[in-house]
Amino acid sequence: MQTVGRTRTHFLIRAWTTFVVLAIYLPIACGALAGLSKGRYFAFPIRIFSTEWWGKTWDSFEIHVLVQNSVLIALIVTVLSVLFAFFGALAFARYPWKGRRAFQRLLLLPIFFPQPVLGLALLLWFNALGISPTWKTAVVAHLVWIVPVVTLVIAIQVFSFDPVLEEAASDLGASRLFTLRTVTLPILWPGIWSGALFAFLLSWGNFPLSLYTAGADSTIPKWLYSKMVAGYTPMVPALGTMSTLTAAALLLGGGLVRFLLRRRAELRARER
Amino acid sequence: MADNSLSAPAPKLSPGLRASLPVLVLLVAGFLAPLVTVAAYAFATPKSFDVFRSFTLQNFAAIFDTNNTVWTSFVWALALAFACVAILLVVCYPIAFGLNKVFGKWSGLVSVLFVFPLFVSENVRLYGWVLFFIKNGVLDGALKWLGFPGGPDLLYTPGITLFGMVYVYLPFMLFPMTLGIAMIPRDLVDAASDLGAGRFMIWREVELPLAMPGILIGALLTFVLAAGAVAEAKILGGQSVITITQDIEVAFTYAQNWPMGSALALILVLIVSGLALSAMARLDLDKILGKR
Numbered sequence: 001m002q003t004v005g006r007t008r009t010h011f012l013i014r015a016w017t018t019f020v021v022l023a024i025y026l027p028i029a030c031g032a033l034a035g036l037s038k039g040r041y042f043a044f045p046i047r048i049f050s051t052e053w054w055g056k057t058w059d060s061f062e063i064h065v066l067v068q069n070s071v072l073i074a075l076i077v078t079v080l081s082v083l084f085a086f087f088g089a090l091a092f093a094r095y096p097w098k099g100r101r102a103f104q105r106l107l108l109l110p111i112f113f114p115q116p117v118l119g120l121a122l123l124l125w126f127n128a129l130g131i132s133p134t135w136k137t138a139v140v141a142h143l144v145w146i147v148p149v150v151t152l153v154i155a156i157q158v159f160s161f162d163p164v165l166e167e168a169a170s171d172l173g174a175s176r177l178f179t180l181r182t183v184t185l186p187i188l189w190p191g192i193w194s195g196a197l198f199a200f201l202l203s204w205g206n207f208p209l210s211l212y213t214a215g216a217d218s219t220i221p222k223w224l225y226s227k228m229v230a231g232y233t234p235m236v237p238a239l240g241t242m243s244t245l246t247a248a249a250l251l252l253g254g255g256l257v258r259f260l261l262r263r264r265a266e267l268r269a270r271e272r
Numbered sequence: 273m274a275d276n277s278l279s280a281p282a283p284k285l286s287p288g289l290r291a292s293l294p295v296l297v298l299l300v301a302g303f304l305a306p307l308v309t310v311a312a313y314a315f316a317t318p319k320s321f322d323v324f325r326s327f328t329l330q331n332f333a334a335i336f337d338t339n340n341t342v343w344t345s346f347v348w349a350l351a352l353a354f355a356c357v358a359i360l361l362v363v364c365y366p367i368a369f370g371l372n373k374v375f376g377k378w379s380g381l382v383s384v385l386f387v388f389p390l391f392v393s394e395n396v397r398l399y400g401w402v403l404f405f406i407k408n409g410v411l412d413g414a415l416k417w418l419g420f421p422g423g424p425d426l427l428y429t430p431g432i433t434l435f436g437m438v439y440v441y442l443p444f445m446l447f448p449m450t451l452g453i454a455m456i457p458r459d460l461v462d463a464a465s466d467l468g469a470g471r472f473m474i475w476r477e478v479e480l481p482l483a484m485p486g487i488l489i490g491a492l493l494t495f496v497l498a499a500g501a502v503a504e505a506k507i508l509g510g511q512s513v514i515t516i517t518q519d520i521e522v523a524f525t526y527a528q529n530w531p532m533g534s535a536l537a538l539i540l541v542l543i544v545s546g547l548a549l550s551a552m553a554r555l556d557l558d559k560i561l562g563k564r
Binding site for chain 1: 286287288289291293294295298299302303305306309363366367369370374382385386388389390391392393394396398399400402403404406409410412413417439442471492493496497499500501502503506517520521524530533534537540541548549552553557558561
């Protein structure tokens with residue numbers, strides 16, 4: 001009786017999860033369809049498929065600039081946020097220190113904060129400092145939100161890290177830097193890698209912070225929004241789909257690297 | 273190593289504090305300082321840029337004036353956020369349970385499927401729903417093609433705004449909840465079952481209380497984010513609902529009334545951070561994140 005009930009519950013859970021996953025990807029699929037249909041306006045079922053709008057998007061100079069901005073911002077955000085978050089995660093999870101609990105809570109606050117309001121608050125702050133917003137201020141805005149996320153991602157890895165290993169290395173006479181390079185970093189690599197991937201992808205797809213803090217510079221999500229509000233062209237879904245596919249490719253590639261890193265770590269552990 | 277911070281009376285900073293410094297500087301300069309600026313602007317002369325030079329309560333007086341209808345935006349934002357949380361609790365619980373107990377080796381893949389949309393900006397995803405629901409869109413077109421009179425007119429209503437919020441904030445509920453359910457020890461459930469507890473009783477008396485920290489974080493996170501949502505109401509809702517963030521945005525942009533926008537933002541921030549801080553004070557983050 002119990003097992004029959006359980007099997008049925010499990011079936012229902014699987015069915016529900018499948019349904020929700022399909023619903024999540026449905027609008028992304030709709031966008032992909034719209035970008036691939038011929039004609040200025042979208043109508044379903046699609047009569048003629050064409051890559052016309054993909055071609056136009058690919059060749060557009062305006063869009064090249066957007067992509068450059070988005071990539072540049074995301075790359076800088078990735079490097080900086082990993083640096084910040086690596087030490088932040090050690091403070092969050094590794095060292096027992098007096099202010100740790102307060103630090104943990106402070107770190108969560110930017111995540112528990114509506115992003116559009118954060119963007120507007122930063123705009124005010126930059127203005128008060130006399131800084132006119134450009135893509136550089138957008139980098140700062142992204143960092144305020146992304147560093148806490150990446151810190152959490154790395155902190156999860158740090159929690160599973162045994163500090164005894166570091167102590168053993170230093171007892172054996174290793175310098176701090178040597179210990180960091182040969183003990184701490186190799187163990188934390190998978191977490192750092194995931195953090196970097198998160199940083200890049202979250203910056204790449206961020207819309208509310210870029211909207212208010214990038215000034216006259218535009219990023220892909222910001223440009224898409226401006227066209228959605230006024231002046232739809234099929235380039236909107238086409239560029240949206242390209243951007244989504246880029247993120248998917250990065251996630252797949254990044255996941256593969258993480259898998260390899262973990263396997264290498266496991267092999268090494270076995271050798272020892 | 274652990275008692276370094278206690279035994280050393282030297283002025284040297286503890287390793288934890290030293291490691292936290294870069295992030296602390298970033299958060300003070302990039303998060304706390306902007307909030308202080310907002311607070312300062314909220315007390316500046318209306319429609320001026322006299323921040324730190326004037327002090328007045330006129331902005332708040334205008335907001336609480338009985339002729340002002342801005343309170344409807346607050347009510348909409350909070351009501352939508354509340355409804356969004358309630359729906360997501362029901363939608364996500366089975367999935368979070370499944371990720372822990374049912375999907376087995378597939379749960380990694382399922383998690384990735386739920387994480388990925390976070391990397392696609394919300395306006396792109398919401399616009400996909402517009403293409404789905406619009407006249408001659410995917411739903412309408414498909415129904416007509418099948419011989420039905422056409423799809424229902426759902427777009428540009430408060431209901432679809434709520435739908436968009438549920439859609440966008442789903443991962444923010446799902447993952448904390450999954451972490452929460454992972455904190456339920458298997459043997460405790462087995463023990464309750466051996467002692468004769470029914471499935472509903474186990475769920476109510478054992479599973480739910482143990483998973484509560486994660487569920488609470490998820491509910492709080494979605495509430496806070498949904499209370500500040502604006503893209504859903506604009507793109508899907510067609511401004512049939514004006515949320516408070518949109519009022520704030522209008523004050524900052526078209527109206528050029530930064531003190532008024534700041535006063536509205538300050539009230540929203542107080543509501544949101546009051547909730548966040550009071551709930552966070554009861555949570556042990558080490559336990560939730562460290563449990564692996």
